[in-house]
Amino acid sequence: MSGGHRQIVDPVTGYETTGHEWNGIRELNTPFPRFVIVVLLITVVISAVMWILLPAWPTGHGYTPGLLGLTQEGEAVQGFKAIADGRASWRSRFAGDDFASLASDEAVMGMAMPAAARLFADNCAACHRVGGTGGPGFPSLADQDWLWGGDPATVAETVSVGINSTDPDTRSSQMPAFGRDGILTREQISAVADYVLALSSGKADPASAGGKIFAENCAACHGEGGRGGLGTGAPSLADDQWIYGGTRADILTTLQNGRQGVMPSWKGRLAPADIHLLALYVSRLAKAAP
């Protein structure tokens, strides 16, 4: 065999080779550095200590519980308790819905509103956007125009049951598909779209063809002057705020296909106190708006 078992002393390190050789590769017979063995033993000792202190080895039907008696459930319960204790000073106030007294207590609101901002960012901002400014399909919460009402109690109800949601008490709001379902002809839709555009610029003529169609088909929900109806969730058409866009093309699309926007019901996902927090937060968003 090549190289045979000739042991050679390596001139750089002074160690002998093992005598093995593979196509020119040799190995030194360097002994274990003491340091390596010591550190290996240290890691084993650290592990053994952990096995004694913590749940570690299976024993068939159970496991060694460890001297510290720690469990994951215990750690979790303790963690949740610590969180609850940290909020206890103000959060219990929000279990009830006396919004007026809560809103006037600046000390409590100072503690609560940063928490509400987190809740809003984690749960609401995905649709209504950071700051509640809304976007196509999702109404702005940072203005004075409300579909269902902007006082904290009404907002809390909307958050609780949702809109067109799966909750049995949901708020319902349907804009029919006037074009697709053949309720209005193409010409009628075109005329009423012009009327709606005129409404928002304040030049609408109720005696026009579009005005008459509006009065017969739209005013029931949107109101005589198109100012919206808080009981039906129909938005005002007489301002410059649009949920689904205010161009003529957008309005034609809305008239053709209808709109059935959905807001989920949150009462199964958020605690009542969280919903009350959010209601106050959202009503303040609107107040802060110009």
Added chain:
Amino acid sequence: MIASLSIAQRRNGLAFALCLALLGLLMAAAAQHGPMVVHGAMALVLGIALTGALARAVYDPPPEAARASFYYDDPTRFGIAMTLIWAVVAMGVGVWVAALLYWPEATPAVPWTSFGRLRPVHTTGVIFGFGGNALIATSFYVLQRTSRARLADELSPWIVLLGFNLFCLWAVTGYLMGITQSKEYAEAEWYADLWLVVIWVVYFVLYIRTLARRAEPHIYVANWYYLAFILVVAILHIINNLALPVSFAGAKSVTIWSGVQDAMVQWWYGHNAVAFFLTAGFLGMLYYFLPVRSGRPIWSYRLSILSFWGITFFYIWVGSHHLHYTALPYWVQTLGMTFSIMLLVPSWASAGNAIATLNGAWHKVRDDATLRFMFVAAVFYGLSTFEGSFLAIRPVNSLSHYTDWTVGHVHSGTLGWVAMIVFGAIYTLVPQLSGRDQMAWPRAIEWHFWLAVTGTLVYVVSMWNAGITQGLMWRSYGPSGTLTYSFLQSLQAMAPYYLLRTIGGGMFLAGTLLCALNCSATARAATGEVAASDRPLLPMPVE
């Protein structure tokens, strides 16, 4: 390729190729629609192409008997080419998905370009396509040289390489078409998994048969690692992928594991994919190419034994550290954590052994970018194994888990260690297989080295920052006892790091592209000469 096969091997190959074509036809016919038809068609096309090529060659003259006096390196050449192709494609997809995280709105409205489909294309492409081909190609090269024996036959290396690449292609095209097992690093569906088992058995048998023909009395340490890689990956792959197809005529399957057992099996697989796919095989590479390139003996034979058995024994236990603070029982988490801690010394023994081997060759590290690739690989191996043991400690993990720190840790291992050692190996063996003293563009290696090192550091440092920032933002409480930051704010804080990560990845990709072009230029300028010392000890007739 075919000219080097004996007539009998051409006939056997013809039979295999026909079987592959039939398998493809059967898959396509059974499925009738959906991704399985596309995959069946791929197998059918490959099978027909191979059948045609082999059928034409059956009556050609047989290869020269003198070939028995040489190593069989054609499969290695092909494997290295596939390594580089997969590297460019999969790292390119990596940069793409990194950019998507910074510019999510740039996702085209086409299903296959969604992040969820592209991400496994990146991971499978780099781990299996790039890493796997590099491992198979270098294992054939190292096995022959450390055994001083030619591969046991000329047909099975081609079955292994072509079959493995078909698996990779099935896997990534499947993700793009929307099929996945939803198991990380094991996303490929059931028929691809079964196919890989067959290929892997052929690989294992070829390795053992060649090792049995060795002309050296001892088995070199690199071969222990390659064998551990082949054997353990087979076990992991089979157990984690046990699944029942919903129908034999469709791609969907359901795993036989359920609940927390499924999670445990998955991460036992997942972490040992790191251990035995991304570590053991590449340590085999290191143990061969480092002493060859530096001209130094391995510093300590004993340390190589300690680290081999240490890694083999401890690694198998540590997967549960991926499931800290989950439904997995506490005691399993403790075992995962403690075995991760005990794994540190065997891991560092390998890194230290590699670095100490360079004693007496530091001037070469300074002057030779190829050797510097291997040195940096050993340093990053030490760094990321320390980081791994550290992150496995439960309280540390509560900060780092689910953050980009994990992503940074993985890339310090894969870019810094795995890819660097592969490039060191490629720059050593490609000129040698081309009968040249050096690569066609020696200065490009230097450029590649600095692109790779800078890219890795930019990537890893930005992800460390990103991960620790996320972890701290997620656990920060304000005076009212509620979280200081919303999740959205922690996401917005990531923007600069995600941009830097994209830039770092882009630099690494540029280096890889340079390597691929350099290798292609070198292969085109091959002389066909084989050094007299680079031969089997005795002529070895084909079995």
